[in-house]
Amino acid sequence: MASRRTSDPSPSPFIPSARSLAWTLVAGAVLLAGAVHDEQPPQPSAGQALSPLPGASVHRTAAPAGPAVSPLPPAEPLRLRIPAINVNAPVTKLHLDSSGALEPPPSDDPNRAGWYSEGTAPGSAGTAVTAGHVDLPTGNAGVFYGLGALTKGNTIEIDRADRRTAVFTVDALEVYDKERFPSNKVYGISERAELRVITCGGGYAKDTGYQGNLVVYATLTAVR
Numbered sequence: 001m002a003s004r005r006t007s008d009p010s011p012s013p014f015i016p017s018a019r020s021l022a023w024t025l026v027a028g029a030v031l032l033a034g035a036v037h038d039e040q041p042p043q044p045s046a047g048q049a050l051s052p053l054p055g056a057s058v059h060r061t062a063a064p065a066g067p068a069v070s071p072l073p074p075a076e077p078l079r080l081r082i083p084a085i086n087v088n089a090p091v092t093k094l095h096l097d098s099s100g101a102l103e104p105p106p107s108d109d110p111n112r113a114g115w116y117s118e119g120t121a122p123g124s125a126g127t128a129v130t131a132g133h134v135d136l137p138t139g140n141a142g143v144f145y146g147l148g149a150l151t152k153g154n155t156i157e158i159d160r161a162d163r164r165t166a167v168f169t170v171d172a173l174e175v176y177d178k179e180r181f182p183s184n185k186v187y188g189i190s191e192r193a194e195l196r197v198i199t200c201g202g203g204y205a206k207d208t209g210y211q212g213n214l215v216v217y218a219t220l221t222a223v224r
Contacts, residue, residue, distance in 0.1 A: 041145050043214070069221060071124050071220065072193065075123070076121065076160065077122045078159045079091060091113050093114070110143060111143050112132070115129070116131070123223070126189065132198075144199035148173065148175075152170055153169060155169055156195060156216075156218050164223055168194075168195045169218060169219055171219055173215070174214075175202050178210075178213060195219070195220070196216065199214050200213060
C-alpha cells in the first residue's frame with residue numbers, strides 16, 4: 001500500500017432526525033479524522049448503484065439481490081465479516097453524545113466497526129446501521145478501507161449475541177456528496193431486515209477531508 005500523510009480537518013457528526021426517525025450525515029467526517037492519500041480507497045463503479053423500481057418509494061428503491069428471509073428478534077451484534085474484502089471485525093456500540101451527535105467508532109483500533117445501538121439490531125425488521133473508519137490520522141487503513149470494492153451479490157455476515165449469524169446480501173453501493181446526503185433514502189423505515197454499512201468516500205480535499213460518504217445497501221437473505 002502506498003505511503004500516507006496526515007492532516008486534521010475538524011470532524012462533523014451524525015445528527016439524528018426525529019422527523020424521519022432516521023439520521024442525517026452532516027459533512028460526513030466522523031468516520032475519518034483526515035488522512036491525505038497517495039493512494040485512494042476503492043470506489044464503486046456506476047454499475048453498483050441502486051436500480052430504482054417503477055413506482056417505488058424512497059424506502060425501497062431497488063429489488064434485493066437475493067430472496068429476503070423473515071426478520072429475527074433483536075439481539076446485539078458482536079462481529080461483522082465481509083469475506084470479499086477480508087473484513088473480520090468486532091462490533092462496538094455507538095451512542096449519541098451530549099449534543100445529539102453520533103459518536104464515531106474508536107480510532108485507537110482500526111479493525112473495529114460500530115453499530116448505532118439505539119436503532120435497529122442487524123437481522124431484525126428495519127434498517128440497521130453500521131459504520132467504520134476508512135482510514136485514520138495515523139495513516140493506517142481503517143476497517144472499511146476496501147468497502148468500495150464490493151459488488152452486488154457479495155455477502156456481509158453479522159454474528160449476534162443470540163448465537164445466530166445474520167447473512168446479508170449486497171443490493172447496491174452508492175456515494176453521496178456530504179451536502180446532499182439522502183437521509184430518508186438511506187435510513188428510511190423498512191419492513192424487511194436491511195443493513196447499511198457506511199464510511200467516508202468520494203473525492204478528498206486536504207482542508208475538508210472526504211467530500212462524501214459511501215453507503216452499502218444490503219438485505220437479510222439467510223440465517224445460520
